[in-house]
Amino acid sequence: MPQCRHCGTENDIFLSLGSLPPANTFLKEGETARTLPLNVFFCAKCTLMQLEDVEKPENIFNDDFKYFSSYSSSLIGHSREYCNMVIQRLSLKKSDAIVEIASNDGYLLDIFRKIGYNNLLGVEPSGSVAKEAISKGIPTEIRFFNDETAKELSARGKADLIIANNVMAHVPDINSFASGIATLLKKDGTATVEFQYVADLLAKNAFDMIYHEHFSYLSLHAMDSIMKSNGLFIYDVERLKTQGGSLRVYAAKIGSKRQKTGNIERMLDREKAIGIDKQSTYSKFARHANDKKQQGLDYLRGIKEAGKTIACYGAAAKGSTFLNYLGIDDGTVDYVVDRNTEKQGLYMAGCGLKVYPTGHLSVTRPDYVWILPWNIRDEIISEHGTVRGWGGKFLVMVPEIDVI
Numbered sequence: 001m002p003q004c005r006h007c008g009t010e011n012d013i014f015l016s017l018g019s020l021p022p023a024n025t026f027l028k029e030g031e032t033a034r035t036l037p038l039n040v041f042f043c044a045k046c047t048l049m050q051l052e053d054v055e056k057p058e059n060i061f062n063d064d065f066k067y068f069s070s071y072s073s074s075l076i077g078h079s080r081e082y083c084n085m086v087i088q089r090l091s092l093k094k095s096d097a098i099v100e101i102a103s104n105d106g107y108l109l110d111i112f113r114k115i116g117y118n119n120l121l122g123v124e125p126s127g128s129v130a131k132e133a134i135s136k137g138i139p140t141e142i143r144f145f146n147d148e149t150a151k152e153l154s155a156r157g158k159a160d161l162i163i164a165n166n167v168m169a170h171v172p173d174i175n176s177f178a179s180g181i182a183t184l185l186k187k188d189g190t191a192t193v194e195f196q197y198v199a200d201l202l203a204k205n206a207f208d209m210i211y212h213e214h215f216s217y218l219s220l221h222a223m224d225s226i227m228k229s230n231g232l233f234i235y236d237v238e239r240l241k242t243q244g245g246s247l248r249v250y251a252a253k254i255g256s257k258r259q260k261t262g263n264i265e266r267m268l269d270r271e272k273a274i275g276i277d278k279q280s281t282y283s284k285f286a287r288h289a290n291d292k293k294q295q296g297l298d299y300l301r302g303i304k305e306a307g308k309t310i311a312c313y314g315a316a317a318k319g320s321t322f323l324n325y326l327g328i329d330d331g332t333v334d335y336v337v338d339r340n341t342e343k344q345g346l347y348m349a350g351c352g353l354k355v356y357p358t359g360h361l362s363v364t365r366p367d368y369v370w371i372l373p374w375n376i377r378d379e380i381i382s383e384h385g386t387v388r389g390w391g392g393k394f395l396v397m398v399p400e401i402d403v404i
């Protein structure tokens with residue numbers, strides 16, 4: 001039985017999505033991908049939903065990692081709002097030390113830099129994206145963040161603000177990560193941590209949010225336990241619409257002057273009401289994932305039997321899990337388009353769909369453009385109004401099958 005990565009308790013697997021290639025694997029013609037089991041379990045003691053460990057993280061995240069944050073325009077908008085909000089809320093001075101963990105290509109720190117903040121540091125393990133940040137003038141340490149990294153960095157100075165967006169779920173040793181935040185934070189500093197919210201995943205039956213790089217599926221219950229056992233406490237929480245539904249928590253060191261808001265208890269109560277701390281909630285989710293697979297396959301079969309063509313939009317992680325769990329290949333979907341030039345010309349692992357630039361849609365004029373990153377469907381639909389010109393329709397499969 002797999003052991004909880006936070007509290008060490010042994011638990012049973014409740015959902016197995018099969019043996020799939022790691023989500024961000026892109027292949028050249030003729031190459032085949034290795035596959036790894038994608039098994040999910042729920043810890044009855046600390047409530048953390050998580051993946052069974054099957055691979056060392058350094059074998060999953062590497063210099064070939066193709067995700068450049070600056071490619072998503074909705075993410076940039078969200079980041080600008082965040083910077084303005086946090087500067088006001090924490091009364092940040094221009095000289096205050098701001099550290100971002102998993103700073104990617106530096107898009108967020110660059111917003112602070114342009115406002116006049118000059119004590120900035122990014123920490124990013126992926127060399128290809130970190131170099132992009134350094135070339136923009138954002139100092140960046142190319143390494144994984146954990147307690148050991150935090151000790152070294154804090155010898156050079158502690159942080160007034162630590163930002164960790166969409167990274168905590170991707171860390172196998174989640175305790176070392178949290179204790180690293182406590183190590184690097186000033187006595188009255190704040191860490192803001194954003195993560196995909198497991199309550200939204202459950203409510204939307206979004207099994208496509210599950211992939212090998214995503215080790216933990218976090219609730220406020222689980223996050224509260226992780227923070228508390230590593231010298232931190234959560235003093236406020238907000239819901240966000242990003243990534244299909246996220247939480248942002250504000251954490252400070254135990255002993256800090258920060259006061260808890262009433263939002264914490266309210267959200268913990270709400271989580272209890274939807275059964276986030278109960279094994280049965282997760283068993284139900286597993287049944288729904290299987291139902292959704294059947295419904296999706298039936299729907300696509302109907303489209304093909306009517307002689308229509310389908311192309312996918314967005315060769316991202318969500319799409320990889322969805323396509324490979326359903327067992328879809330180029331017999332059903334002709335190809336996938338993506339804005340990221342690094343992915344273009346390669347093939348998505350498993351399903352084998354070739355990645356084209358978005359302009360390829362107007363060349364082949366498919367009847368259906370199936371949007372895989374359904375969380376940014378409005379952005380994609382508004383940017384590709386030309387699809388309507390040839391009578392094409394947009395399709396999403398999550399939360400429900402919907403033709404737009």
Ligand SMILES: [Zn+2]
Binds near residue numbers: 008043048
């Ligand atoms: Zn646990």
